[in-house]
Structures are given as C-alpha cells and as structure tokens.
Amino acid sequence: MSLLAADGITKRFAGITALQGVSIALDEGERVGLIGPNGAGKTTLFNCLLGLLRPDAGSVSFDGRDITRLPVYRRARLGIGRTFQRVELFSGSSVRDHLLFAHRIRLGTGALWKDLLGLGLPKPAEIERCDALLESLGLGGMGDEPIEALSLGQSRLVEVARALMTQPRAVLLDEPSSGLDRAETTALADTMARIQAEQGFGLLLVEHDVELVATFTERTYVLDFGRLITHGPTSEVMRDPEVRAAYLGDFAAGPS
Amino acid sequence: MTTSVLAAGVLEETIRAFFQGLPIGAGFALVAMSFVLTYKTSGVFNLAFGAQAFISAAAYFELHTRRDWPIWSAVLVAVLLVAPVLGLLLERLIFRHVHAVSAVAKLVISLGLMVALPELFKLAVDYNREQPFGAVGIIPDGTAVYRLFGRYPVTRDEIAAFAIMVAAALALAALFRYSRLGLRIRAVVQSPRMTELNGVNADWVSSGSWMLSSLFAGLAGVLLVPTTSSLGTVLEPRGYFPIVIAALAAAALGRLVSLPAAMFGGLLLGVVTTELRTHLPRDNVILNELRGSALPYVMLFAIIVFWPAIRRQIAGSDPLLGVAPPPPALAAANRSRGMTVYTRIMALAFFTAVGIWTFGYANNFWISRITHSVIFSIIFLSIVVFTGLGGQIALCQVTFAAIGAFTAMQFAQRWDVSVIVGMLAGAAIAAAVGAALSVPVMRLGGIWLAIATLAFALFFHDVLVKYGWVGGSLFHGRGVPRPQLFGVDFSSHKNFLVLCVAVLVVVGVLVILVRESSTGMALRALRGSETAAESIGVVSWRSRVIVFSVSAAIAAIGGGLLAMEEKQVSYEANYDPQIGLFWLVVVVVLGARTVEGGIQAGVAFVIFPVLVLERWLHLDGAWRFVLFGFAAISFARHPEGLLEHGKRRSQAAMQRLFTRRPPVAAAAGAGGAAGPGDEP
Numbered sequence: 001m002s003l004l005a006a007d008g009i010t011k012r013f014a015g016i017t018a019l020q021g022v023s024i025a026l027d028e029g030e031r032v033g034l035i036g037p038n039g040a041g042k043t044t045l046f047n048c049l050l051g052l053l054r055p056d057a058g059s060v061s062f063d064g065r066d067i068t069r070l071p072v073y074r075r076a077r078l079g080i081g082r083t084f085q086r087v088e089l090f091s092g093s094s095v096r097d098h099l100l101f102a103h104r105i106r107l108g109t110g111a112l113w114k115d116l117l118g119l120g121l122p123k124p125a126e127i128e129r130c131d132a133l134l135e136s137l138g139l140g141g142m143g144d145e146p147i148e149a150l151s152l153g154q155s156r157l158v159e160v161a162r163a164l165m166t167q168p169r170a171v172l173l174d175e176p177s178s179g180l181d182r183a184e185t186t187a188l189a190d191t192m193a194r195i196q197a198e199q200g201f202g203l204l205l206v207e208h209d210v211e212l213v214a215t216f217t218e219r220t221y222v223l224d225f226g227r228l229i230t231h232g233p234t235s236e237v238m239r240d241p242e243v244r245a246a247y248l249g250d251f252a253a254g255p256s
Numbered sequence: 257m258t259t260s261v262l263a264a265g266v267l268e269e270t271i272r273a274f275f276q277g278l279p280i281g282a283g284f285a286l287v288a289m290s291f292v293l294t295y296k297t298s299g300v301f302n303l304a305f306g307a308q309a310f311i312s313a314a315a316y317f318e319l320h321t322r323r324d325w326p327i328w329s330a331v332l333v334a335v336l337l338v339a340p341v342l343g344l345l346l347e348r349l350i351f352r353h354v355h356a357v358s359a360v361a362k363l364v365i366s367l368g369l370m371v372a373l374p375e376l377f378k379l380a381v382d383y384n385r386e387q388p389f390g391a392v393g394i395i396p397d398g399t400a401v402y403r404l405f406g407r408y409p410v411t412r413d414e415i416a417a418f419a420i421m422v423a424a425a426l427a428l429a430a431l432f433r434y435s436r437l438g439l440r441i442r443a444v445v446q447s448p449r450m451t452e453l454n455g456v457n458a459d460w461v462s463s464g465s466w467m468l469s470s471l472f473a474g475l476a477g478v479l480l481v482p483t484t485s486s487l488g489t490v491l492e493p494r495g496y497f498p499i500v501i502a503a504l505a506a507a508a509l510g511r512l513v514s515l516p517a518a519m520f521g522g523l524l525l526g527v528v529t530t531e532l533r534t535h536l537p538r539d540n541v542i543l544n545e546l547r548g549s550a551l552p553y554v555m556l557f558a559i560i561v562f563w564p565a566i567r568r569q570i571a572g573s574d575p576l577l578g579v580a581p582p583p584p585a586l587a588a589a590n591r592s593r594g595m596t597v598y599t600r601i602m603a604l605a606f607f608t609a610v611g612i613w614t615f616g617y618a619n620n621f622w623i624s625r626i627t628h629s630v631i632f633s634i635i636f637l638s639i640v641v642f643t644g645l646g647g648q649i650a651l652c653q654v655t656f657a658a659i660g661a662f663t664a665m666q667f668a669q670r671w672d673v674s675v676i677v678g679m680l681a682g683a684a685i686a687a688a689v690g691a692a693l694s695v696p697v698m699r700l701g702g703i704w705l706a707i708a709t710l711a712f713a714l715f716f717h718d719v720l721v722k723y724g725w726v727g728g729s730l731f732h733g734r735g736v737p738r739p740q741l742f743g744v745d746f747s748s749h750k751n752f753l754v755l756c757v758a759v760l761v762v763v764g765v766l767v768i769l770v771r772e773s774s775t776g777m778a779l780r781a782l783r784g785s786e787t788a789a790e791s792i793g794v795v796s797w798r799s800r801v802i803v804f805s806v807s808a809a810i811a812a813i814g815g816g817l818l819a820m821e822e823k824q825v826s827y828e829a830n831y832d833p834q835i836g837l838f839w840l841v842v843v844v845v846l847g848a849r850t851v852e853g854g855i856q857a858g859v860a861f862v863i864f865p866v867l868v869l870e871r872w873l874h875l876d877g878a879w880r881f882v883l884f885g886f887a888a889i890s891f892a893r894h895p896e897g898l899l900e901h902g903k904r905r906s907q908a909a910m911q912r913l914f915t916r917r918p919p920v921a922a923a924a925g926a927g928g929a930a931g932p933g934d935e936p
Binding site: 050052071072073076077081082084088089090091092093097100101102104105106109110111112114115116117118119120121122159162163165166 | 777778783791
C-alpha cells in the first residue's frame, strides 16, 4: 500500500482534458520525480493531490484512506506538506513565527481561550525546537528576521522548514529550483536529501530542472498532454526514447 | 367567479407595479453601470457614488429651486459640468495614484469620500438641508399622469427617467463598440500597463471613464429626485444610500464587470422592489419593513451570499499589476531599548498628567468627554482586532455595539438584572450573532465581505431594531443605570470613568495576548497567504469566524458601557450604520494595527471635534467628517495608520539624533520592504 497515491485521475477544464486517467504512487521514505513539458498537467495533478482541485474521475488516497473529497487543511493535518513554485510566506511575520505556528497547528495546541489567559505566548521549548530546525537548514540565527529581508533561496528554505514543522509523512515540492541558480539549487537539494534521510518522509518533486530530477530522485513519472507516458527508475526514464522525444531533447543523450 | 375577479385584480396590480418599477430600476441601472465602469477601469469599488449623485442633485436643487435657474441650464450645470468635473478631480487627485493598492484599500478610500464629499459640499455652498424641498424633476410638469394602455398610471418624470436611462445605455454601448475611447477603455480594463506599452495613455483613458461614470451617477441623482419616495421632502445624502445599495446589488449580479448585466439587473431589481411592495402582506413587521427601504439591503445580502458568480470571481487579472509591499513592521518592534524606555516614561508622564487634571480639575463636561473617549477606544479595539489583525473590513461593528447597549438596557429594565451582567450577555449575544453572520459571508473576503456586513448593519437598522425585544421600544431606549460592583457604586462620573479605564486596560491586554499568540499568528498567516496557511492545516473560515466573534463581543462591551455612560441608548446618535462607516475611517486613518492606535482613534473621535475644531479653530463640527474622510486617502500609502507612520519617522529621527547606529526602522520603512522573492 502506497503512502500517497493517485488512481486514474481525470480532470477537464471547459472541454479541455488536462489529465486523462493518471495514476502515480509515492511510498514512505522514497524520492519521486514528476516531469513533463509545459501544459503536460503536472500542476493540475499536484493540485489534485493537495485538494486544491477536485478530479472529475479517479481517486486520491493517503495511507490507504480515500482523501479525494477532503479539503486542503484536512490533508495537511493528515501529514501532507508542500512548498510553492512562487514562494508563499506570511508577510509581516518573522521566520520563527512561520515554524512556531506550523508546529502548533500540527499539535493542535492553539486555542482562543489559551490566548486570552496568556497561555498562548511562545514558550522557550517551542522556540528551541524551531531554532534547532532552522539551524539544521542553515538558517541559524535568523529566527527573528522578518521574511521580507530574506533572499529567494532562504525563503524557499523557510517554506521547507514550515512544512517540516508539521511533521509530514509526504512532502510535495513544486518546482523548488524556480528562480535559483545552479549553486543554490544544489545546496537546496543537498539539504532536502539530508533532512529526508533523517526523517524518512516520502518526497514528490515536480520540476522543470531535469538535471535536478536526474540526480535527486529514485523514480520518475513523465506526463505529456495530460497522459502518463512512462514511469520507472529515474535512470531508465531518462533513457526512454519517448520521453526524450517529448521533453528531454538533447539532455538525455549526454549522460546516457 | 370570485376567484377569477381576484386573479384579475392581482394581475392588474402586478402589471401596474411593473410599469412603476421600470423608472426606479432605470435609476438603479444608471448607478449600477457607474459602479461597473469605475470598477472595471480602475478597480475601485466606489461607495462614494451616492455622494456624487447627491452633489449633482443638490446642485440642481440649489440652481433650479433656490436660485430660479431654468431647468435646462440647471441640468446642464449639475449633470454635464459638476458631475464629470467631480469624477475628473477624484481620478486625477486620488485614484490615479492608488492604482496598484489592494481593492480593500480602495474601498476604504471610497468610504472616506462617501463621508467627506457631501459634508464638504454642504459647507462649501452653505447648503440648507432643513429647507423643505419642492422636489421637481427635469421635465416640466413632471407629475402629470399618463395612462399606459389606458389603465396603468405613469408620470412624465417616470417616462423621462426610463427613456433617458435607455438612451444612456445605448450611447454607452455604442461608445464601447464603435469609438476609439471605448476600445481603449476595454484595453485598459484588461491591463493598464500593457495598454501603455502599446502607446496608449492609460491615465487619460481612466480619467475619461471616471468622468463618464460620474456623469451617470449625477444623472441618476437628478432623475431620482422626484421618483424616490425615500427622499421625502428634504434632499440629503442619506436618501441616496438605499439607491446605492440597490445599484450595488444590480452590479453584483454581473460580478461588477458586466455592463449589460448591471443594466438589466438594475431594471430587474426596480421591478422586483415594486412588485414586492405591492404584494407583500402588511401584518408582519419584517415583511412590512421589506416594503420600505430595507428591501435593497436584503437583496444585496442575498445576492452576495447566494449568487454563484461571485464565488467564482477572481480578483485582479492584470499580469503587470504592481504588488503593494507589506506594511512596515511596527515602530515598537524596531526601536532600541533606550528608545523603548524613553517612550514608556513619556507615556507614563502623559497619562499621569491627564489623570491628575481629570480627577483634580476637570468639570463634568470634560470628564464625560474623556469617558466617551475611553469607551470609544474600547469599541475601536474591535476594529483593531478584525481589520488591523485580521486584515478584513467589516462594516457592522456599530450593530454589535448597539446589541451590547440594548442588551444591557433590556436586562436592567425588563428583568432588573445588573447592567454589567447585561453588558456581558450582550457581548455573548453579539459574538453569537457575529459567528452566525460570518459563516455565510466569511468565505467571501475583501470587498464582498465588507458590503455583506454593511447590508446586515442596514437591515438591523431598518428592521430588527424596531422589535421590542431588540430595541426595547417599550422603554423608549431610556433608563440605563450605572452599575454597582463589589460594593462600589459607579454612578458618579469619576467612578464610572475609573470602571471604563479598567475595562479598556483589560480588553487592551486581551487584544495584545490574542495578537501575540496562536490566534494572532493564524491571522497573520491568512493575511500573508491563505493558500499557504491552509497547506499547513489552518482552517481559514474558522479563524475568521473566531476573530469576528471576538471583535463583535468587544464592540458590544463598548456599546454597553456607552449606554451606561449616557444612561440611555441614544440609537440614532451613536449606532447609525453611517456613523459606523465613519468609525472605520477614523481607526484605519490613525492606526488599526495596534491597541495604541485604537485608543488614539477613540480620543480623536471624541475630543478632536470639541477641542480642536470647535474651541480652538471655531469651525463647524462637520469638518471632522471632511478631514478624516479625505485623510482616508492616506490608507493607500500608510496602511499602518498615520500615527504609527509618524511615530516610526520620529523614532528614526530620534535614534539618528541620539545614537550613531543606523536606525533599523528607517531602513525598513523608507523604500518598502523587499518581497519574498527579492534578493536582500
């Protein structure tokens, strides 16, 4: 039984079929890539997995439970974390606030009555936990920084940290290399690989950067025109002639 | 036989109501088209159209009725000169400079104008609203009645209103379809920036559309003078409020972007209004009120909540539209330790001096004014919670304050229960009403949330307050005692002031605790990115319902105290929905993000007109509406509030003066904070 699975997902927009019977699966502790040219349906599938879109046919399950009709926040509370292609942080909040709040949401410890009694203020143990994660992501000492003062690379790491504070069992990364240079992308990938190895969550990477997918993931799914054209171990997928024709072009020719 | 006679009678009444509804609907349609035109071209949800319509109508009244100008020249000046020039001024001086700000910020500006413009007009032309108004339309002998098909009576004024609306709609359609200006307006609607890249001056196009929409509003204002019974015999801005609300409902049918939908929506609502007035039974208070001015409010609320197109509306489609930077951090967050100590010492000294003066030297008038300031500070903390922390605009805080006042009064009068218990019960009731109201409207957010809450406030004002179990008509709103608590009698002015200060301190501390704890974090998260907040498990609607209920309870506590202070519920003076709009304007202008800002707004609301305007400057108190109304424009540039902005600047200057370190606050506030995607 897969941790997160999409089974026969079909999604249409005003007569245009964005996804046609697509099935993918993500197991605990593995790193899976999802690639495809522009318009292939990657983001649509991503949104169906997260609950931002409801599929016209097919189902989404998490740990054996059908979550097709669950709203976004319920899926998040089950243990599905995500990052965004266009960084989505909480303006006006500090870096630590992002983590602290995610932590409380996960534990369900926030309540109005506690706030009114003064029991909702940040506790030293919570702050320590947040700072420890920031330290491990290379953001040590930045807890009090307003998020407006961060670089794009740092912002992406804060997104990752926020997702990790919810103790996810599956993390979905939406084009994390977008806007980063090669060095920043490599640093982010190394950090993610380390954290993923430590915590053991499943990781689904939706990405344009084929080099990142080739080096970072173990299995890869390839979409084209809303259909799954192939999937399997990443090294094999990269050599698939259909994939090369549809998407990879000259890239796969080199390494292979 | 009897049944067929009855059916024929009903049919006759229905057809008659249809013909009577068309001219009223024509007025709604004109204002609705103005809304759409302005919203499409500049993203401004212009609540000030009622004020613009009033100014044209009042100008027509001044010229024709009071100065004996011929009708044609009065119309020419009021509609073809005053209205477009007003539209041009608003666009050139205000809205052109706030194109990239959020729709909510533009709504706040239009609220300010709605408050300020009519008062400015009255002050400028010495307009005497008490003078009986011999309402005449723009057609000579307009009250002459014709019979359509020999049986359905319509006046010349009504025929003229309908014909002019149809002609105006056709002219507008032709302008959009065939003229260069129409083509450019359509392009600017899609993307002003991209249109400019093609060599079109988008600013001039925007000016043109504002003049056009203002002309429509002015035309509607003049046409509706004789046909709208709600105006009575006195021409006032208030008379245009129901028209604006009905027009809003019509514009909402087309999601504020479809001119044909706005036109047909206006006509439809005009007909529905008269049909319901004709056929609704008269023996029920609510249904009877729906026959009057409450109907537009109910229609607006129903359309916003149930019209599926509004749920699907996506705000802003301009790919090159600028993104307003987040408001700078609070001054208190960035100041040095020394500056914090200095600020606290100064604040302590100030409050000590005020306290010594109040309790040692002030007469009852000033003690009462200071008590009012404290009470309004409490009420305004409800706006701090929902608008400052929650980032949303609600226009019914005044209703929650009224609920608190009425509940305290009812408990004391009806059951002889302590007013303190009544006030707390009022807070609980207001919180429950807020929760019930917020379930359908909270998912809307932005301007729709603001308008839905305004519709609720107006419905309460026109209908609910007339019930004895709400407004307490049995007691005529009088006789609210001051409390006794733990053996202390708070009936004296000074003792009651102490009680109010204590409540303010408690509420202020609670607001700070909420702001700094989980609830405050949830609200900041939702303000920053609702999608991201939900991705970590935040239930957005639940957080907003909670904060709306808290806000309602705070307003009700303030309302209860106000009733105790005045020893009665002065509903018309204190809890009118239009006063509530002014409350919001005052708070957001001065600072809605901090407890301090709410307190400063309370003091300014009460003390400023008495002390500064009337005693020092010897000006009419109405100038406060003009000053604060126009000051709302500053919300676009300084959403943190003018006082918070001034504090940050002066703090930066002080730190430059006393330290050699570069002031952090100045750096953060000077050029706007960098976005999350920017390099440092």
